[in-house]
Amino acid sequence: MNKGTPTVTEMQVIPVAGYDSMLMTLSGCHAPYFTRNLVILKDSAGHTGIGEIHGGDYTCDALKSCIPLVVGQQVGKYRAILDSIHKASKRAKEDDGEGIQSLDISKLKFVVKAEWAIECALLDLLGQYLDLPMCELLGDGKQRDQVETLGYLFYVSDKNKAKELNYLDESDSSDPWFKLRRQEMLTPERIVEQAQVLHEKYGFRNFKLKGGVLKGSEEMEAIRALKKAFPNGRINIDPNGAWSLAEAIELCKPMEGVLTYIEDPCGPESGFSSREIMAEFKNKVNLPVATNMIATDWRQFYHAAALKSVDIVLADPHFWGFGGSVRMAQILNDWGLTWGSHSNNHFDITLTAFAHVAAAAPGNPTALDTHWIWQDGQNLLNDTPQIVDGYLQVPKKPGLGVTINMDRVMEANKLYNSLPTHDRDDAMAMQYLIPNWKFDSKKPALVR
Ligand SMILES: O=C([O-])C(=O)C[C@H](O)[C@@H](O)C(=O)[O-]
Ligand SMILES: [Mg+2]
Known part of the structure; x- marks a missing residue:
């Protein structure tokens, strides 16, 4: 009889792309495509383990360089495998270690750590070997069967203003959400419509x-309209640090009974870091403050916690690792703070991974972010977990509990290979809306 856990026999890294809408953020405008990297592991027991992470060549190359450290290793030694990757990895020259205190999208690739896709695939394999769902292997094990999820609303620009970019058109879809999500939505009325259609579809x-x-005051109008339409709903806004401290206080103070929390209201200013500025904001405004920008690793979290700058840490497992994100959930829960997760555009493998991490987070996490609703239908799995009545269902089968559809993966890989560039560039599409547009961390994207 063979002793020990199975060994990894093969590691594939497959870059993929999917379609997106003209979603607006401080960084500009989402391009018609988004990219991701997949890790597919095979082991000596005949199992397949999968993981998904940030797209682009930087992350793809980082993953490929890990292959010799993974293949031939025992699945049960996954912590040692990750440790060997950390010890071998070098920080890129362009990474100043600042993280994303100002939402410079080009830096996101340094905040995301490629190896967490490998961690995910290894936990998938280990769970299959042990006959346990992945969430049972994390933290204190499974805490819930379904995970409350939020509807991530975006302003959407008119794709007809960038005809050459060929954004996907779903105007003839019979699904009301699919039909709506590629259209222009820039007013409070249309944002409420977006929320209503999402409520109908996903609950x-x-x-x-x-x-x-838009101008902060216009965005607050949309928030008020949402609260009117969903009086019992929890409504939040995330300007990614665009507002000055004074403006953030002015905008948010009157919203104390309206917003449930405010996410990254302000960024660094006058020589003070975002952690210091957000601590000052919290002294003035009686709202819980969330972040995925000022605490993206343990060193940043140390300072954010010491200054009491945040109440809710959106600890995306693609930034923190799966073990790390759940460790954060445990610490926050012990300290009376709250865990949640940030997201970027992703396929259903990440959706499944989010389900397991959130299922293992103790206490009362905040409703989970996911961009999935903007990609729903572009499945890479045969059995994509569903969002029902506002809750993402946690797969019950061993490991991640889902099966990959290689035909769809290869189609998404073909799309990736056909793209002129693989890195996210939200300024590119933005130039069609405002010629010569440039990112400014203090100016809303459409205010120029
Ligand atoms: O919560 C957040 O800050 C995000 O989701 C940041 C992302 O970059 C999001 O805005 C996006 O992907 O456009
Ligand atoms: Mg955020």
Whole structure:
């Protein structure tokens, strides 16, 4: 009889792309495509383990360089495998270690750590070997069967203004959400319509509006309209640090009974870091403050916690690792703070991974972010977990509990290979809306 856990026999890294809408953020405008990298592991027991992470060549190359450290290793030694990757990895020259205190999208690739896709695939294999769902292997094990999820609302620009870019058109879809999601939505009325259609399809009662697009006062009008339409709903806004401290206080103070939390209201200013500025904001405004920008690793979290700058850490497992994100959930829960997760555009493998991480987070996490609703239908799995009545269902089968559809993966890989560039560039599409547009961390995208 063979002793020990199975060994990894093969590691594939497959870059993929999918379609997106003209979603607006402080960084500009989403391009018609988004990219991701997949890791597919095979082991000596005949199992397949999968993981998904940030797209682009930088992350793809980082993953490929890990292959010799993974293949031939025992699945049960996954922590040692990750440790060997960390010890071998070198920080890129362009990475200043600042993280994303100002939402410079080109830096996101340094905040995301490629190896967490490998961690995910290894946990998938280990779970299959042990006959346990992945969430049972994390933290204190499974805490819930379904995970509350929020409707991530975005302002959407008119794709006809960038005809050459060929954004996907779903105007003839019979699904009301699919039909709506590629259309222009820039007013409070259209944002409420977006939320209503999402509520009908997925049952969301919690919503987050991606801000940093219009003037802060106009975005607060949309928030008020949402609260009117969903009086019992929890409504949040995330301008990605676009507002000055004074403006953030002025905008948010009157919203104390309206917003449930405010995410990254302000950024660094006058020589003070975002952690210091957000601590000052919290002294003035009686709202819980969330972040995925000022605490993206343990060193940043140390300072954010010491200054009491945040109440809710959106600890995306693609930034923190799966073990790390759940460790954060445990610490926050012990300290009376709250865990949640940030997201970027992703396929259903990440959706499944989010389900397991959130299922293992103790206490009362905030409703989970996901961009999935903007990609729903572009499945890479045969059995994509569903969002029902506002809750993402946690797969019960061993490991991630889902099966990959290689035909769809290869189609998404073909799309990736056909793209002129693989890195995210939200300024590119933005130039069609405002010629010569440039990112400014203090100016909403459409205010120029
Ligand atoms: O919560 C957040 O800050 C995000 O989701 C940031 C992302 O970059 C999002 O705005 C996006 O992907 O456009
Ligand atoms: Mg955020």
